[in-house]
Amino acid sequence: MKKNLPEVTKSYHGHMVQQVIEDMQSAILQLSDTPIDVETAEKLPAAPFEFPCGYSKEFLAERVKIPEGLFDLSYVKNCNPQTLMTVAQVASTSIGMCDIDIRASLYSGLIVTGGNSLMQGFVERLNHDLVYKCPPSCKLRITAAPTPLERRYGAWIGGSILASLGSFQQMWVSRLDYDEVGKSIVEKKCP
Known part of the structure; x- marks a missing residue:
């Protein structure tokens, strides 16, 4: 040492x-x-x-x-x-x-x-x-x-590209929405 x-x-x-x-x-x-x-x-x-x-x-x-x-x-x-x-x-x-x-x-x-x-x-x-x-x-x-x-870092790179797409931003679930509706909000926003 x-x-x-x-x-x-x-x-x-x-x-x-x-x-x-x-x-x-x-x-x-x-x-x-x-x-x-x-x-x-x-x-x-x-x-x-x-x-x-x-x-x-x-x-x-x-x-x-x-x-x-x-x-x-x-x-x-x-x-x-x-x-x-x-x-x-x-x-x-x-x-x-x-x-x-x-x-x-x-x-x-x-x-x-x-x-x-x-x-x-x-x-x-x-x-x-x-x-x-x-x-x-x-x-x-x-x-x-x-x-x-x-x-x-491929998964992180792909995730950042996906998150920056305009069409994907419509699928985002905010903490407030999740707290209000629950886990069923994911199925509604991401068909």
Whole structure:
């Protein structure tokens, strides 16, 4: 540990820890295109990572086993598999809950966004797992933003664009309206 460092607030420290985790996630962790074979994972070359404090560590098989929990719940310790879903299950269940007429277009227009999508091989692995869940009549197409910044903040960017549209402003529900009418106001304003 480095000595004589200035004191920082708890929130700043938490933010910086989160930054290190995100950097490590995108630099070290990787998913294979198919479910991993433990013997193959053990033979992968080490990937070094240097922490801000100067400590350096080489990561071996754990760099593919850790993210595998997103696609195979047997890698998640102390969990009940009946209460959790894999990423592919979340996507196919969400699409399955939509109107049957739009399911094919949803499968052909999946957009991957968020921090976990920055892991190497995430899109390819999701594609592999969804092929088995997608109806054979549907064409599966998964896209992701080309830059890490767009991928990480894609939902926020899309939300800000949507909120700035004039047609969407008519659907806004104010706190006063919600308090006056209740949750049924959402169904009235957003048919």
